[in-house]
Every structure is written in structure tokens, then in C-alpha cells.
Amino acid sequence: MALAGGVLGRRGRLVCVLSPTRLPRHHGGRWGGAVASLTPPTVHRLDCGLVVVAQPLPHASVTSAHLWFEAGAADEAPEQAGSAHFVEHLLFKGTATRGIGAAAAEIEGLGGDLNAWTSLDETCLHATVADSATELALDVLFDMARGALFDPEELERERSVVLEEIRGYEDDPDGIASDRLAARVFSDHPYGRPVLGTVQTVGSLDREGLISFWRRHYHPERAILIVAGPIEPDLLHTQVEALCRGWRPGAPRAALAPPRAHPGGAELIEGDFGSVVITLGWPTPAANHADGPALDVLAQGLARGASSRLVVRLELGAGVASQLWATNDALRVAGQLSIGFVTGETEAALALTLAELERVAAQGLTPDEVHRARDGLLADLLFVRETTDGLAGELAWATARAGGPGGIG
Structure with a gap:
């Protein structure tokens, strides 16, 4: 060590x-297989630039799909802080073909789950449904990602929701500690800013700026689709190609310099x-x-x-x-x-x-501590990968950060 x-x-x-730090939890149906017995996932890049990772799980009864965008809070200018998280909220607020709340109602009405999250480096829309509803789930995810309306009235309503979320986080000792620690570690780098933004920045974001941010960052050249369940990869590719028709790639992601080294320090709040x-x-x-x-x-x-x-x-x-x-x-x-x-x-x-x-x-x-730590990590990974949602999440991270879905092995 x-x-x-x-x-x-x-x-x-x-x-x-x-109050204790909240670690992310994965949700999704158990697929009933062993990780070691997985058929290797297939990776296919469409002409539009979208990368499709298909993980067949023949014995599963549910399917999880993650539509992962290489766009997050670190892509924001300081005055745009909170844009990625705000956009994530607005993707749920209606499209040209689905009214406000209709996307979630369709998925949840079939016993499924539809959700999203935003981090410093990425935004992810994800759904878990019975295998018979896989095509619907894909249609919902792509409709949200491509066809959000950014309705002015809904935008203002959602701004209030986001501002309350920020205020709640700012009243939470864990939230304060997390944000201030990142600011200390990363200083003036984008990683040192809170994903939610601040009351001041979110309060000043306008519709035109949010739409511009969405169009610039949420396009197929910067997207990965991961689907884990009882799927046929060739059929999946055909379905996704239809959903991507007319979706044009945009500019590649701008390079992000690593944070500069700086002295340590302490802060009392x-x-x-x-x-x-x-x-x-x-x-x-x-x-x-x-x-x-x-x-x-x-x-x-x-x-x-x-x-x-x-x-x-x-x-x-x-x-x-x-x-x-x-x-x-x-x-x-x-x-x-x-x-x-x-x-x-x-x-x-x-x-x-x-x-x-x-x-x-x-x-x-000590050697014993290393062995226990390693075994604990392996157990955590195996537990996460017992669900289709957990496995899809691992494949997404490996594809984006570890050079390919084989990186989860």
C-alpha cells in the first residue's frame, strides 16, 4: 500500500x-444470473454517433435502459452553474408528443421506474420496465432527450422546485460539508462548484440559455445507450436507429484541464x-x-x-x-x-x-485490512450487478470512463 x-x-x-452521507443506491429487477456467466456485451456505434451497448440477459424478466450523456456541471461556465441539473428536470416537463408528466405516467403505469440524475461529468436518463415494455421505455427516453419543450410556465415552476432543493441542501450539514470540501480540493476548477448551482445562478438562468446548453451538449455524438435485459442486440439496433432518425451529431466535448495543484487548508463553518x-x-x-x-x-x-x-x-x-x-x-x-x-x-x-x-x-x-477491503468491494460490485439497473449503470460508467464495457470485469 x-x-x-x-x-x-x-x-x-x-x-x-x-447526518450521515448518502451513498447512491441502484434499483432494478434482479435478473437471476451470475456475473461470471454473462454473455459479453456488444458495442455498436450508429452513424449519428450514438454508442449502443447491449447486454443480453436471457433469463431476466425486466429490462433496464440508461441513456447517458457526456454532459454535466463541469461543462458549465461559472455563470451557468446549475444548468445541467435544471435541464435534467425540464426533460420531464413535456415533449411535442407527451404532455407534462406523461412520460413517467406511461412507465410507472406499467409498474416500471423512470428517473434521472446529473453529476459533474454526466447526465443520465434511465428506465426499468418489464421486458414486454422495452420498446416503450426506449421511445420515452429518446423522446425526452430529443423533444423537450422547455415550456416557459413549466420552466418557472420547476425553477422554484430547484431553488428549494438548493436551499434544502444548503441547510444540511452533509451538503454543506460536501460542497465546501470540493471547493477546497478543486479550488477554482469546475469540479469545485456544486452540481445544483446556487440560488443566484439558477435564479438568473433564462429559457434561451438553457435551450442553448441542451442543444450544444445533449446530442448523439456525446451519448451512450446501455440496455441490459432479455434483448436481441440486432433488434435493439434497428429500434434505436429508428428513434435516432434525424438526430444530428454536434460538436465534440471541449477538453477539460485537470485542476491545478494548490496548498491544503482547513475551514470551520x-x-x-x-x-x-x-x-x-x-x-x-x-x-x-x-x-x-x-x-x-x-x-x-x-x-x-x-x-x-x-x-x-x-x-x-x-x-x-x-x-x-x-x-x-x-x-x-x-x-x-x-x-x-x-x-x-x-x-x-x-x-x-x-x-x-x-x-x-x-x-x-495491513495485509488483512487489504484482503477485507478487497473482498468488501467485490461483494458490493456483485450485489450491484445482480440487478439489471445496477449492471446497466456499471456498463455505462465503464464505457465512458474505463475504455469500454469490458472494464467492469
């Missing part, structure tokens, strides 16, 4: 906020929060870097699971912290290793944390 010294030995960033949240973070390499798996093991060994180093020392041992977590967020051009916890004994908890981090930086995790 020499890598631990290379990361933890750097000057880090500390944010102390005077006081407020009437009822608890103290401490987060620490370090810059790490991009998603496609060879050190990624080792950094995942390091995060797992530090504070994920009852036998992880900081849980044993701070929670089970000294009893000075709870709700410990750690993650290695591997992004397109950089990453962030971060840990955090809730405490009622700030000085004692921070002193123990720093002592353990210094020990790990100097000596690495």
Missing part, C-alpha cells in the same frame, strides 16, 4: 461543519446544525488511472465497514465518532479521496483520525 503514503502524505483539505460533521479530502487521479482500484481499496479499508481502520479506532474503540464513511470519487480528469464522520467530541475525533492517517501513510494498510 505504498500508494497510501503518496495520497495521504499530501497536504489535505479539512472541512468541519458545526458554524451554524445551528445540531451535530458536527467533519470531512477530509485529497486530490487523486482521474477515473482511467491505473491507481484507481488501489484507491478504492484504500477508501474501503479506511472507513467502510465494521472492520475498517477508522470505524474500529474512532467508533468501536474510543467512541468519539459515528456514521463514518470514505469514498474515492474517480472523475473524468481528476478525483477526490474523502472521509467523513459525525462527532460530539471534535478535538479527540480529529486527533485520532489524523494519527491513524499518518500511520497508514507511513505503513499502509
Whole structure:
């Protein structure tokens, strides 16, 4: 674990906020097979530029489709902050062929699930349906992505929803700590800005600017479709080609420079929060870097699971912290290793944390800790891939960030 010294030995960033971090969960029907027995996915690029990844699961009874766009908050100019997330909301607000709320009603009326998310690097629309409704789900996803109306009245209604979401996040110790830590780690880089934007920027976004952002970034040359379920790849390609008819590719994604190196620091944010949240973070390499798996093991060994180093020392041992977590967020051009916890004994908890981090930086995790961390990560991956939605999500990430869907192996 020499890598631990290379990361933890750097000057880090500390944010102390005077409720536990929420990790993403995958949803979708279990497909009843073993990951090792998967037929390799097929990858096909359409003439319009869309990449189609098909993962046949013959024994599944449901299908999950992810329409992933290489467009996120990091593609925004500072004054556009929050545009990608706002656009995601507006894609649900009606098209030329479906009224407001009709897309979700069609999918959910058949017992399916329709949702979306936005991050720094991507936006994803996704649906899980019974296999008999696969064609409908694809039609809904492409209609939303291509035909959103950006109705002026609905836009203003949704602006209020987004602003309330931002205000709620700004009142949450976890949200504050997460945003301020990113600002510390990435400084003035786009990764240092909140995905939701701010009350000021979202309040000033206009319809023309949002439509321009959508047209510039949400086109087939920057899209990946992943479908996992009891599908026939050739039939899928035919269906998708019809849905893409007339959809023209746009400009390639602009290059994003990695963040500049800068000194570490600390920040104390006081407020009437009822608890103290401490987060620490370090810059790490991009998603496609060879050190990624080792950094995942390091995060797992530090504070994920009852036998992880900081849980044993701070929670089970000294009893000075709870709700410990750690993650290695591997992004397109950089990453962030971060840990955090809730405490009622700030000085004692921070002193123990720093002592353990210094020990790990100097000596690495023990062989037993490495084995437990690796086994825990493998178990998490296998659990995620038991669902069609989880598997589709893994394939999307691997295709976009790891050089192809084979990267999930």
C-alpha cells in the first residue's frame, strides 16, 4: 500500500461543519444470473454517433435502459452553474408528443421506474420496465432527450422546485460539508462548484440559455445507450436507429484541464446544525488511472465497514465518532479521496483520525485490512450487478470512463 503514503502524505483539505452521507443506491429487477456467466456485451456505434451497448440477459424478466450523456456541471461556465441539473428536470416537463408528466405516467403505469440524475461529468436518463415494455421505455427516453419543450410556465415552476432543493441542501450539514470540501480540493476548477448551482445562478438562468446548453451538449455524438435485459442486440439496433432518425451529431466535448495543484487548508463553518460533521479530502487521479482500484481499496479499508481502520479506532474503540464513511470519487480528469464522520467530541475525533492517517501513510494498510477491503468491494460490485439497473449503470460508467464495457470485469 505504498500508494497510501503518496495520497495521504499530501497536504489535505479539512472541512468541519458545526447526518450521515448518502451513498447512491441502484434499483432494478434482479435478473437471476451470475456475473461470471454473462454473455459479453456488444458495442455498436450508429452513424449519428450514438454508442449502443447491449447486454443480453436471457433469463431476466425486466429490462433496464440508461441513456447517458457526456454532459454535466463541469461543462458549465461559472455563470451557468446549475444548468445541467435544471435541464435534467425540464426533460420531464413535456415533449411535442407527451404532455407534462406523461412520460413517467406511461412507465410507472406499467409498474416500471423512470428517473434521472446529473453529476459533474454526466447526465443520465434511465428506465426499468418489464421486458414486454422495452420498446416503450426506449421511445420515452429518446423522446425526452430529443423533444423537450422547455415550456416557459413549466420552466418557472420547476425553477422554484430547484431553488428549494438548493436551499434544502444548503441547510444540511452533509451538503454543506460536501460542497465546501470540493471547493477546497478543486479550488477554482469546475469540479469545485456544486452540481445544483446556487440560488443566484439558477435564479438568473433564462429559457434561451438553457435551450442553448441542451442543444450544444445533449446530442448523439456525446451519448451512450446501455440496455441490459432479455434483448436481441440486432433488434435493439434497428429500434434505436429508428428513434435516432434525424438526430444530428454536434460538436465534440471541449477538453477539460485537470485542476491545478494548490496548498491544503482547513475551514470551520458554524451554524445551528445540531451535530458536527467533519470531512477530509485529497486530490487523486482521474477515473482511467491505473491507481484507481488501489484507491478504492484504500477508501474501503479506511472507513467502510465494521472492520475498517477508522470505524474500529474512532467508533468501536474510543467512541468519539459515528456514521463514518470514505469514498474515492474517480472523475473524468481528476478525483477526490474523502472521509467523513459525525462527532460530539471534535478535538479527540480529529486527533485520532489524523494519527491513524499518518500511520497508514507511513505503513499502509495491513495485509488483512487489504484482503477485507478487497473482498468488501467485490461483494458490493456483485450485489450491484445482480440487478439489471445496477449492471446497466456499471456498463455505462465503464464505457465512458474505463475504455469500454469490458472494464467492469
